[in-house]
Amino acid sequence: MVDKKKMPELLAPAGDFEKLRMAVLYGADAVYLAGTSFGMRSFTGNFTPEELPKAVKYAHDHGVRVHCTVNTMPRNDEIVHLPEHLELLQDAGVDALIMADVGVFTLAGKYAPRCERHISTQASVSNYECARAWYDLGAQRVILARELSLNEIREIRARTPRELEIETFVHGAMCVSYSGRCLLSSYMTGRDSNRGACAQPCRYEYALMEEKRPGEYFPVFEDEKGTYIMNSRDMCMIDHLDDLIDAGIASLKIEGRAKSAYYAAIVTGAYRHCLDAVAAGKEIDPVWRDEVEHVSHRHYSTGFFYGEPGQYISNSRYIREWQVAAIITDCDEDGNATLSLRNKFRAGDEVEIVGPDTRPFLMTVPEMQDTDGNAIEEARTPQMTFRMKLPCRVPAMSIVRRSVELSAR
Secondary structure, three states: OOOHHHOOEEEEEOOOHHHHHHHHHOOOOEEEEOEOOOOOOOOOOOEOOOHHHHHHHHHHHOOOEEEEEOOOOOOHHHHOOHHHHHHHHHHHOOOEEEEOOHHHHHHHHHHOOOOEEEEOHHHOOOOHHHHHHHHHHOOOEEEOOOOOOHHHHHHHHHOOOOOOEEEEEEEEOOOOOEOOEOOHHHHHHOOOHHHOOOOOHHHOOOEEEOOOOOOOEEEOOOEOOEOOOOOEOEEEOHHHHHHHHHOOOOEEEEOOOOOOHHHHHHHHHHHHHHHHHHHOOOOOOHHHHHHHHHOOEOOEEOOOOOOOOOEOOOOOOOEOOEEEEEEEEEEOOOOEEEEEEOOOEEOOOEEEEEEOOEEEEEEEOOOEEEOOOOEEOEEOOOOOEEEEEOOOOOOOOEEEEEEOOOOOO
């Protein structure tokens, strides 16, 4: 059994309020989110100044810490607005700030002194001297570059003060560049990846065009199917949690603020159950291990932890084999549930229910009722509220999903 004091924090993404609720209810110890400025995911929902205090209160009421990203590389005309933003985050009750720029870091010490200061993966911390330097400047935590091996992480842990916490990504998308320091998106689309707007052109399929033959395209072949030479696999370390714990990592981070609330729920729940099993010295239940296969993802690898992950060269498609049908908003002891529709389904369909601390189970959809009590065979209007009888009580925010092949071809 692993000493509870050494158990790492499970840190989950919360791109908007629905994702926050899912991450919290499905087992996160902490969440990371952003305000509407200075965050590296400008195309997710994020939190307005009015929403931030409510988000922090919701998390704190459930015993969950809140980390806020302030990790863009701001320009002169942007940084003048930073002191006010930092004060806003501190007043909202944020527990920690995630930063990459040393100027931002210094201002945070002045304008948000009650917040811990964490060093973003955007800072590319990849050696113990760099980690120690940030600690000497006042950092409580470093989020390591994703390009490090497990042995390199162990050495950083051994050669830095024990008070300095180490966080590392354990699941989600990886960047083809060095921890996000890439100008490809900015050059090709005008969307700057270093300021939260990456268009992910590294996922595109490319061809060559010779100068004297305009309009004539030559595919770059890796094999007979074509090539995606910059197509990073997704990281998945759920099978190696014991190694991560043994390395002394304080926080295990799930990537995905721009991904769906369903993703936040399922991946957080999977890691929560598997981490708890490892802590208790038990075998991981394969049902929970399999949950990471139920979200949209690229082909998995173990990142750089055990060596080069390699690129997946056949195509750049996501694997999408499940669709959210509805969210259960309320359910009584007899299984009488109220639901909010996400994608249409009908009586007779086979669906799966999974929820906070609720093992997935299959059921056949019975006849449903609208809010007036009228029988309906199919729920088809997005966001409509309806009722359905379940075999047992399940918690609010449980998910009804269907097996549907949605992977692009």
